[in-house]
Amino acid sequence: MSHHTPPRQLPETNADAPDRTPPEEASAAPAVNDSEAGVPAAVEPADEEAAGATDEATGPTTTVETQAPDARPSAADTAGGTEDGKTPDQAVVPHEASGNDGSADAAASDSTSTDEPDPSVAASSAAARPGWFGWRRRFPRAARAVRVGTSVLAGAMVLGVLLMPNRLDRITPQSFLRLPVEAIFLAAVLLVLPSRARRIAAVVLGAFLGLSTVLKCLDMGFYQTLARPFDLVFDWILLSNAVDFLKDSLGRSGEVLAVIGVIVLLIAVLVLSALAMVRLADLMARHRPVAVRGTLVLGTAWIVCFTMGVQPGGVTIATKGYSQYLSNKVQYVREGLGDAEVFEKQLHVDAFADTPSDQLLTGLRGKDVLFTFVESYGRVAIDDPAMAPEIDATLKDGDARLKSAGFAARSGWLTSPVTGAGSWLAHTTFLSGLWIKNQQRYRTVTTSDRATLTSYFQKTGAWRTVGIVPGVRKSWPEGKYFGLDNIYDSTHLGYQGPYFSWTPVPDQFSLEAFQKLEHGKKDRDPIMAEIILASSHNPWSPIAHMIDWDDLGDGSVFNKIKAEGTNPTEVWKSAKRVRTEYRKAIQYSLDSLVQWVQRYGDDNTVLVLLGDHQPVPTVTGGTTNKDVPITIVARDPKVLDRVADWGWTDGLKPAANAPEWGMDKFRDRFMTAYGPEKK
Numbered sequence: 001m002s003h004h005t006p007p008r009q010l011p012e013t014n015a016d017a018p019d020r021t022p023p024e025e026a027s028a029a030p031a032v033n034d035s036e037a038g039v040p041a042a043v044e045p046a047d048e049e050a051a052g053a054t055d056e057a058t059g060p061t062t063t064v065e066t067q068a069p070d071a072r073p074s075a076a077d078t079a080g081g082t083e084d085g086k087t088p089d090q091a092v093v094p095h096e097a098s099g100n101d102g103s104a105d106a107a108a109s110d111s112t113s114t115d116e117p118d119p120s121v122a123a124s125s126a127a128a129r130p131g132w133f134g135w136r137r138r139f140p141r142a143a144r145a146v147r148v149g150t151s152v153l154a155g156a157m158v159l160g161v162l163l164m165p166n167r168l169d170r171i172t173p174q175s176f177l178r179l180p181v182e183a184i185f186l187a188a189v190l191l192v193l194p195s196r197a198r199r200i201a202a203v204v205l206g207a208f209l210g211l212s213t214v215l216k217c218l219d220m221g222f223y224q225t226l227a228r229p230f231d232l233v234f235d236w237i238l239l240s241n242a243v244d245f246l247k248d249s250l251g252r253s254g255e256v257l258a259v260i261g262v263i264v265l266l267i268a269v270l271v272l273s274a275l276a277m278v279r280l281a282d283l284m285a286r287h288r289p290v291a292v293r294g295t296l297v298l299g300t301a302w303i304v305c306f307t308m309g310v311q312p313g314g315v316t317i318a319t320k321g322y323s324q325y326l327s328n329k330v331q332y333v334r335e336g337l338g339d340a341e342v343f344e345k346q347l348h349v350d351a352f353a354d355t356p357s358d359q360l361l362t363g364l365r366g367k368d369v370l371f372t373f374v375e376s377y378g379r380v381a382i383d384d385p386a387m388a389p390e391i392d393a394t395l396k397d398g399d400a401r402l403k404s405a406g407f408a409a410r411s412g413w414l415t416s417p418v419t420g421a422g423s424w425l426a427h428t429t430f431l432s433g434l435w436i437k438n439q440q441r442y443r444t445v446t447t448s449d450r451a452t453l454t455s456y457f458q459k460t461g462a463w464r465t466v467g468i469v470p471g472v473r474k475s476w477p478e479g480k481y482f483g484l485d486n487i488y489d490s491t492h493l494g495y496q497g498p499y500f501s502w503t504p505v506p507d508q509f510s511l512e513a514f515q516k517l518e519h520g521k522k523d524r525d526p527i528m529a530e531i532i533l534a535s536s537h538n539p540w541s542p543i544a545h546m547i548d549w550d551d552l553g554d555g556s557v558f559n560k561i562k563a564e565g566t567n568p569t570e571v572w573k574s575a576k577r578v579r580t581e582y583r584k585a586i587q588y589s590l591d592s593l594v595q596w597v598q599r600y601g602d603d604n605t606v607l608v609l610l611g612d613h614q615p616v617p618t619v620t621g622g623t624t625n626k627d628v629p630i631t632i633v634a635r636d637p638k639v640l641d642r643v644a645d646w647g648w649t650d651g652l653k654p655a656a657n658a659p660e661w662g663m664d665k666f667r668d669r670f671m672t673a674y675g676p677e678k679k
Contacts, residue, residue: 163175364674458483
């Protein structure tokens with residue numbers, strides 16, 4: 001009889017032998033798998049534990065003496081021996097095979113570990129796992145479909161994050177038909193890492209991709225409203241403003257639910273991205289040869305396409321857009337961190353800081369000077385062919401009204417630091433003479449002793465300075481910085497009518513309130529007023545319309561006007577309707593202001609009318625132009641003669657080739673023009 005025992009084969013016993021072992025007892029001992037002659041099988045500690053657990057489960061064992069003189073010792077004997085250190089001469093024989101022998105197979109198999117799992121072992125192990133309530137065992141085809149589908153979704157998610165643009169207007173099917181070099185790089189990294197490091201790296205990289213997805217979504221929102229990406233250094237403060245907007249729009253409960261929803265969505269994105277990357281890493285590990293070959297092929301294809309500039313249908317196949325996106329973000333952060341030092345130097349440069357008060361603004365002494373901002377009044381309102389005819393008609397009618405009242409006007413262009421929103425940054429730029437392009441600069445300048453155009457009027461002592469700010473609904477401590485003796489916000493204008501969407505007070509009522517509260521008083525000092533007209537503020541629906549000035553009363557008349565207006569939810573379903581409502585809102589603001597000057601203006605009235613920024617990209621069509629119109633209106637010809645060398649256009653409409661200045665340049669040029677005349 002051969003001295004080799006076949007794997008999983010019970011030893012034969014002689015039924016007639018007097019010392020034979022009963023079959024019941026012999027079946028309790030585990031079998032030994034001699035895979036190689038003369039070489040004992042290696043037993044891992046984990047395998048020993050598994051075998052021990054199996055023995056306990058199957059019952060006691062019985063040993064028999066081995067009679068063959070040339071019999072080999074068992075693997076267990078060779079590996080461990082006995083407790084007293086002597087080599088046993090006994091062999092353990094298993095019971096007859098039972099229905100549950102999977103653990104015995106695992107204990108007897110060769111379990112030499114490597115960094116990469118054996119695909120066949122992994123597949124059999126996965127098939128043996130029961131899954132939720134055993135569904136994978138009952139429905140193997142469905143289980144396989146789920147595995148394949150999950151892997152496909154994980155790959156699509158990772159590729160989608162890498163290829164997705166950060167602007168809604170650039171998301172097209174073609175933008176996803178490209179080969180990102182970052183995907184090839186990630187695959188190579190995950191393939192070279194050992195098992196544990198690979199899984200850790202997959203989790204970290206997946207979470208990072210999730211964060212970049214959130215950042216791209218923030219960019220989309222900022223491009224839609226501010227025509228610029230989210231600033232990682234300065235824009236966090238604006239998120240609190242967004243929360244306030246939700247509270248105003250949805251109430252306290254709606255605000256809380258919206259914030260919770262955003263937090264849950266953020267966590268879900270991070271978790272799903274990490275799981276997707278882990279899924280792909282495990283898939284590549286199970287199919288390592290195929291993954292390595294595929295990575296090499298795709299890497300070669302990317303190099304060839306990138307070198308040759310392959311662009312079928314105008315689509316660049318080999319892209320490194322995600323890397324460029326991250327590089328731009330890093331550059332923005334570096335510039336933002338260094339911006340504070342740059343701005344600090346600019347803050348203390350003021351050509352009029354040492355000018356005596358009696359030499360400031362001498363050309364305007366005795367005049368009422370009104371700096372009036374028309375919300376979102378941008379160049380697009382004048383230049384866009386779809387709006388230009390109606391706006392032209394409004395401006396021509398305004399010129400005729402002003403001329404009939406003895407007024408003249410001259411107009412030019414200013415370039416705003418913002419577009420879409422951020423009015424307070426534009427107002428501060430205009431008044432401070434500094435380029436206030438972010439919230440950090442705004443906070444810095446409004447807590448400094450930097451003089452503004454309005455505070456210089458206050459410094460002279462020749463004007464009473466007031467602010468008409470109907471858009472302010474909370475405390476506004478920055479108002480003191482602008483040198484205003486008295487501030488009238490939405491609660492101090494006497495308005496008892498309804499809101500018009502975001503706008504607390506219609507423009508016509510705001511101007512009438514200014515007339516009653518300040519301008520119409522007898523025996524008063526000259527007034528310098530900062531007036532903000534908010535009816536043209538987004539979302540432009542519903543819009544008030546002009547009524548008889550004598551019928552304004554306390555504003556209750558506007559309840560009926562609002563009820564007849566358009567629903568903003570319906571308007572914003574169509575970009576065309578949005579543009580139409582925007583144009584109507586600008587017309588209403590201009591009509592209100594022109595009619596006020598015609599009705600209440602006199603020889604001492606000087607009006608500086610300007611827009612603060614361009615409207616949102618839905619209206620501008622994505623243009624990068626940030627110009628806004630500016631106009632000076634006066635009855636006294638000497639006022640306009642002072643700016644004759646500016647090259648501005650006569651009338652309320654600036655010519656296309658009229659001078660374009662940065663908004664931060666206006667303060668010093670205005671103060672120079674209306675300072676002491678040179679002899």
